[in-house]
Amino acid sequence: MTRIRFQQNLDELKENLLVMAGLAEQSIQRAIEAYRVRDLSICDLVSRSEIAINRLERDIDQAALDLLAMEQPMAIDLRFILSVIKINADLERVGDAAKSISDRVRSMDQMAVVDLPVDIPRMASLAADMVRKSLQAFIEADADMARTVLTMDDAVDAMNRAAYKSLTKVMEEQSHLAPQALNALMISRSLERVADHATNIAEDVIFWVQGADVRHHKSLKTAPDPQPQG
Amino acid sequence: MGVGIEVTNLNAWYGANHTLQDINLNIPANHATALIGPSGCGKSTFVRCLNRMHETNPIARVTGTVRIGDLDIYKDAKPVEIRRRVGMVFQRPNPFPTMSIFDNVAAGLKLNGYNNRHALAEIVERSLKNSALWDEVKDDLKKKSGASLSGGQQQRLCIARALAVDPEVLLMDEPASALDPVSTSKIEDLIFQLKSQYTIVIVTHNMQQAARVAEKTGFFLNGRMVEFDSTHKIFTNPSDKRTEDYITGRFG
Numbered sequence: 126m127t128r129i130r131f132q133q134n135l136d137e138l139k140e141n142l143l144v145m146a147g148l149a150e151q152s153i154q155r156a157i158e159a160y161r162v163r164d165l166s167i168c169d170l171v172s173r174s175e176i177a178i179n180r181l182e183r184d185i186d187q188a189a190l191d192l193l194a195m196e197q198p199m200a201i202d203l204r205f206i207l208s209v210i211k212i213n214a215d216l217e218r219v220g221d222a223a224k225s226i227s228d229r230v231r232s233m234d235q236m237a238v239v240d241l242p243v244d245i246p247r248m249a250s251l252a253a254d255m256v257r258k259s260l261q262a263f264i265e266a267d268a269d270m271a272r273t274v275l276t277m278d279d280a281v282d283a284m285n286r287a288a289y290k291s292l293t294k295v296m297e298e299q300s301h302l303a304p305q306a307l308n309a310l311m312i313s314r315s316l317e318r319v320a321d322h323a324t325n326i327a328e329d330v331i332f333w334v335q336g337a338d339v340r341h342h343k344s345l346k347t348a349p350d351p352q353p354q355g
Numbered sequence: 356m357g358v359g360i361e362v363t364n365l366n367a368w369y370g371a372n373h374t375l376q377d378i379n380l381n382i383p384a385n386h387a388t389a390l391i392g393p394s395g396c397g398k399s400t401f402v403r404c405l406n407r408m409h410e411t412n413p414i415a416r417v418t419g420t421v422r423i424g425d426l427d428i429y430k431d432a433k434p435v436e437i438r439r440r441v442g443m444v445f446q447r448p449n450p451f452p453t454m455s456i457f458d459n460v461a462a463g464l465k466l467n468g469y470n471n472r473h474a475l476a477e478i479v480e481r482s483l484k485n486s487a488l489w490d491e492v493k494d495d496l497k498k499k500s501g502a503s504l505s506g507g508q509q510q511r512l513c514i515a516r517a518l519a520v521d522p523e524v525l526l527m528d529e530p531a532s533a534l535d536p537v538s539t540s541k542i543e544d545l546i547f548q549l550k551s552q553y554t555i556v557i558v559t560h561n562m563q564q565a566a567r568v569a570e571k572t573g574f575f576l577n578g579r580m581v582e583f584d585s586t587h588k589i590f591t592n593p594s595d596k597r598t599e600d601y602i603t604g605r606f607g
Contacts, residue, residue: 128603128604151423169554197563199589199590199591199602199603199604200591200599200602200603201603204592335592336591
């Protein structure tokens with residue numbers, strides 16, 4: 126019982142997830158490029174990719190569900206399929222974030238380009254790097270590489286907080302720039318979410334490869350145990 | 356109540372074939388422990404060492420210690436006494452075909468010289484209730500033979516027969532492998548209920564079954580116990596690569 130067909134199905138599932146990953150990664154890069162050069166034709170590409178991503182999300186979930194029901198996987202195979210389902214959802218959200226950024230770019234089309242106190246390209250580059258690394262860790266089943274992604278999230282969070290502070294100040298003090306500042310703030314928030322999804326993907330890779338649940342590590346360490354109610 | 360089983364340096368042979376090698380483990384009382392592994396790995400031999408059935412084969416030999424509760428079974432007791440304390444249920448249900456349902460359950464007690472008819476009736480009823488068969492056979496206890504029951508009912512009859520002598524440990528060697536899914540789930544529900552009163556050791560090829568009924572699982576391979584841990588750990592993240600390869604179907 127070497128379960129050749131099952132192994133082939135697992136390989137196929139992984140390949141489909143990598144197609145999804147490729148689309149999601151490309152989407153976020155395109156959305157950032159659209160912001161950088163203010164090009165609406167790139168926004169159209171992001172919208173089209175989102176449709177493809179949504180379709181793939183359903184296909185991958187269905188294939189994973191079939192394998193759970195038909196093959197009753199165990200141990201590393203079970204962890205792999207659970208991770209695929211979760212990574213699939215995160216990639217779909219990355220696609221949503223890309224679409225959200227491109228929507229902001231569209232709404233900024235008629236606005237003057239102004240210099241705002243936020244480094245969106247740098248933040249975007251860091252978030253995209255996290256996505257790339259988390260997916261590379263998935264491709265190579267490399268938990269150590271996945272752990273490096275977890276350490277990058279704090280930097281993106283800090284950048285988002287700084288962006289919030291500086292952009293709300295712009296809105297307060299230079300109200301004529303409020304629309305641009307608001308759009309930039311929303312893009313910053315989307316990028317912060319992209320980084321969170323990359324973190325989730327990295328955590329899922331660690332769970333798949335090592336069976337270790339590293340989610341909410343910091344918050345659970347300091348939180349008291351919940352008290353029973355009543 | 357069930358008692359714990361402590362196995363130390365257990366070795367077993369069939370002739371020159373060293374079928375069990377240096378097995379050490381503690382089976383907890385009042386829990387179900389599953390033993391898994393490919394055919395010929397030694398898991399059935401292992402359970403047969405727990406009630407001294409292994410030595411019934413003239414070419415078989417055992418060394419090491421098995422303690423069931425306070426009893427060192429290879430030192431302090433005769434095989435007959437041990438088999439009263441350690442009941443066994445086999446893969447194929449084996450009721451006495453010519454005996455009535457009642458007599459099948461009472462057989463072990465009668466063999467031990469138990470003749471009080473009123474008490475026998477009580478024990479038979481209790482045993483059949485404990486094996487979840489009472490409601491299906493209570494009107495035919497003395498009318499029908501054990502062989503007239505369905506396969507799943509026969510297996511529960513054999514469980515009732517094993518329970519009638521009030522054992523502390525129940526060994527089950529693939530008890531559901533010859534049964535349909537409905538009968539299998541009845542046996543599994545039964546195992547779940549019985550472990551509050553007995554220590555259960557179940558050999559199974561069905562890993563989902565092991566995962567469903569047992570708190571502890573041991574993986575045997577080539578006569579050795581590769582890994583013994585909580586069932587949750589074994590089936591989600593086993594420590595040994597060989598365990599993982601087996602349960603994920605990469606060999607076996």
